[in-house]
Amino acid sequence: MFRYLLTAAKRPHRAGAVGVALALVAGLSTSAVAETADAPRARAPRPPAVAQPAKPAPGGTVTLVTGDRVRVDAGPRGAQALTVLPPAGGKDTAGGGFAQFIFRGDQYVIPAEAGPYLGRTLDPRLFNVSYLLRAKLDDRRTGTLPVRIEATAARAEDLPATSVTGTAGGHARAKVAKKDAGRLGRTLAERWRGGAAHPAGIGTLPGIDRITLAPPKGAPALPEAPAQAAPLSAATKPTGVRNHNLTVNSIDFNGQPGNIIGWAHNVEDANVGFFLMDFPGRQQATFSVPEGTYAVEATVLTGPGDKLSSPMAFVTEPEFTVKADTTVTLDARKAVPYQPTVDDPGAQGLQRTDSLWFSRTSEAGNGNALHPFGFTGFALIQMRLIAYPSKGSPMIFATPTRPVTKGSFDLAAYTYLRENVDTVPEQPTSLPTYMLGFSFPGGVPASMSPKVRSADLTTLHSKLYQRPGTTGMPHQMTSEFSLPWTMGRNWAWVKPGERTDYVYGNTPDTTVWQQRDLITDDGDFQNVWGERRKVRPGQVISEKWNQAPRVFADTPLYRVSPAVGFGTSDTLVTSAVAMDRICAACRQDNIAMVNLGLGYSEPTHVNEAFPQVDKDLVSAEFYRDGALAFTTTNASTYLGPSGMPLPLVPRAATYRLKARQEYGTDAQMSVTSDWTFRSGPADTAATLPDKTDCTPDPSRGCSFLPMLFIRYGDLGLDLNSQAKAGAPLDIAFSVRHQQSQSPPSGVTATVEVSYDDGETWSEPRDAARRGDGSFATTVQHPALSDPAQYVSLRIIARDDAGNSVTQTNSRAYRLTD
Structure with missing residues (x-):
């Protein structure tokens, strides 16, 4: 199963962003600085002959010195999409978590096992996947990674997967065999987990001062390192950022250790630390994190993570402080069910789809969120935050949370009722659909079983026409909600003609709704969007769709169009911009x-x-x-x-x-x-x-x-x-x-x-x-x-x-x- 790299969410701002912020990754154990456009800080002197930012290389797969593999896909306008692949040797026993940041246009992927060594023993540029592609060090063109090790030849040779090719001036030139690099990653993980037993402390390797990338002949010059930090000797006390172990434990519905899928992150600034607990989950996860305030959002499964029938609970610890080694326990037994009901005869007997979205921002305005687009859509499925109770899948449960004091924590839940959740064009329905949206600003409430009265539903009367020359072609009717922090969408294939559907939003003043008609015509698709509006309880809306003939319209277009679905861009239409x-x-x-x-x-x-x-x-x-x-x-x-x-x-x-x-x-x-x-x-x-x-x-x-x-x-x-x-x-x-x-x-x-x-x-x-x-x-x-x-x-x-x-x-x- 692929593990999809989740990045810190951006501010909900569509344009005009200036400057690139350096994201400090998990486990930066020496003093380091973050560059921002409006708050420059002093940093170590710039080394000579620094390489200028280069155009991204075409896509490929690179293996890091820890054995982790990353696929880089070329996107539009030079963007790069990253996917963390399964390790070449099979099961990952080194760490399993990853952090990502962008510095001066280059993408960095930091495995959890490397975090405590970063900027101290390990040069961050070892994990610059953009540069590894530019330097032709991807897996298609080489099976080794050239490195420079500040150590004796004997010490360098002792490193797993490493062979020395020469020595000069107190350092060794060496190559790390990619096929065996996972052994080096496991060594890093084992040493920092037992770091208290070593005199030099966490983030050191015996006899190794520093490992950095050694570009091969003809390769572009190494770019400037995100953080310049001198190596520490064993007698030197750590200064700057202090790291501690953060351990996340779990208890499932049966009181036994559960399976965790999710992430932890800093809530003062999400760029300081972001840690992924990947699919198919683990009973316990430990990270080395800088001191600060953190949050955990995860699913605790009662049963195997790769079994869809395993009961789930969305368990969060939205705010806690790490000043020493800290353990957080996620207890699924505290969760309450998400189970809305509709007091309307037409809703009886329809099949149900439930989904849960959230946003946890930091004081800096960034954070972590699960939205219905891009690869976070895969996380939605892996974390079981989409459920089909009428088809036998487990219900969604969530643990109530207390208010947060740093940043914000908001939740949205959606329920869609239709004749068949396996809706396909070949089996359109004439029965009504119900789209229910529930906004929970401030976190998970004590109860998640809202009751919707029939009188509070918004009624949609639609008349669906066919294109000339077609008969009986189905329409995909979509309802979409925009909230202040996220979106929600669901649809059904329906028969042409007159029909009635219903929508409901529990916060009509902050919810924008829009309907879409997607028309099929022998494999051709045409999308038509209706007006975005705030729906009111008891409101009745009547519209005609696809009434011929088509014309170039005088209607002003909406500035932002949604992109929802797996692999789509992160086009988030919040209610703040939906009407623009x-x-x-x-x-x-x-x-x-x-x-x-x-x-x-x-x-x-x-x-x-x-x-x-x-x-x-x-x-x-x-x-x-x-x-x-x-x-x-x-x-x-x-x-x-x-x-x-x-x-x-x-x-x-x-x-x-x-x-x-x-x-x-x-x-x-x-x-x-x-x-x-x-x-x-x-x-x-x-x-x-x-x-x-x-x-x-x-x-x-x-x-x-x-x-x-x-x-x-x-x-x-x-x-x-x-x-x-x-x-x-x-x-x-x-x-x-x-x-x-x-x-x-x-x-x-x-x-x-x-x-x-x-x-x-x-x-x-x-x-x-x-x-x-x-x-x-x-x-x-x-x-x-x-x-x-x-x-x-x-x-x-x-x-x-x-x-x-x-x-x-x-x-x-x-x-x-």
Whole structure:
């Protein structure tokens, strides 16, 4: 089983972070310093010829001098994702815990057994996995690690897995065989655990002053060490950070030693120490930690860690002080069950999914958290913090906690009720679903069995339409909660048509809810998001989903889109940022930012925005005073109409933007909008609603681009997006500027129809303005001449300022007899 490296959580801040903080790792047993952008401290003199930060090398696997193996995967924009792999020799008997930090762009992974020696006997750069890749010391290219040992040849040769290749000036050159390096790791662990018996104390090796990496010929220079510290002799008393042993014991439900999966960390600054108790768990864990205040969040299992039926309890010690050797006992017998109930007849007999998330921040603002994305999603399963009681898996239990005085400790629990927890597209449901979210700020309460009254549920009436040409395709309806510190999401595959679902949040003032409709079409997927809102007890919400035809929407997109699931990026949409939006089409200086998704008749619905998409699905052309200025045909990244920066001129000019997007697996099903508009640097400043920003610089103002947007009304199509052949149909639509912009004046519009995929078009028909400001005209459909006959629409609209749009919907809907 892989062990996934968990890093300290960042502050919930999306942008503008400046500077890189050095994270002091577990067991730094000599005086060391942390660099921050705003609080520099003195440090040891910088050595000469320091290597500059380098671009990350491609991915690979590296073996550390302790025998631990780390896989490095190259991510977007040079990021590196780390995964701790099982040791080459099988079971890990050295330590099992890891700490990670980033210093000047390089990733460091520190095994627990190495922590007490770090900066003293062991050079931290031995654990710089980024440099090991750059220096071509990964496992594919070498089976040994070259080291420099400040010791006699005999002493160096005594080290396990080490062979001396030469000596000079009081040090030995040697190689550590990777296949045997685990023996060196076990020696380090055994010695520091019995450190009190050695005169030199913890963090020393007999006759060894220091071990550092010796770069091979042709390798880049070693980067500067995160902490420069002189070695200590046996007669020297330790100074600076003092370390003590922290032991974590466990008691299971039966009063016997349990199996622990989780972590411990410092709560004054999580960067000072982070220790992982990895899957499949252990009955006891011991770490060497600097003095300070700590927290433990872990699952105690009654039974084997790799057995899904083992009963679990989430047991925490959210705050305790380490000033000497300290033992903490996690007692599962104190836990209370998480068992919410719903007083509603429709909820009876549905299957249940429970999950638990938490966040424990430090005084420094960082900390540890379990969120529903990235590799922490795997920790969710390994720690049994997701449960399916109706399928026989153990319930979630948690131990009540006292309030913390340093940082914060917050909890969230979610329950999702649906017909079958094994929801799949092949078996959609027509029964209601219930999404219940419970926020527990301050920690685990004394009772976790809340009762939800039927009258307090929010009712969701939905009508789900199909794309033209499809019948019976399932929809994946998702409910998502955003809390001040985390998120929650669950879903079910449902049948098209009318349905009713329910949601509930116990803290409506701090909970933001959003619904998503994911539509399948022969393997193709389209996401459409609804409005983010605070749901209220007893509220009733009615919405229509996927009502044809699709259009480029005037709806401002949300600034942050969630990324939830295993291996996703850490895009956390908390309630503090959930409502933030960006202008749909605005000018700032000589840059126009166009952020358009696809929508339909519901004005608050819009599909997910993909800044880079397949050029076969999305294309755009941009003209300035008739001259082509930008085209996706020649773009190295295929920017679509979402997140597209356009170059403007520093004077008033006429612009043309033409964008096309396909949707569905039918390549002929598409929308094309061709806008013409005037814009200049002296245009009136935009008045944006609260929580809506200009782009690219949200700290500055902007002006609206006077683009016209066409959105269809309810055309009266059936659930399969079909209209009756041989009968008339009212084509109703609106023409407007983007939301929050004043409406255009003097608008006129015409409608054309095609029944042969745009080969020929009808004569333009004038659309009449109706009392509500919308437009409509009636078209007479012919008799059905083809069993798959589609209708395409083309609308041309103009205002009295000279702005215009031609919108073409190819295969907007289908005819039926």
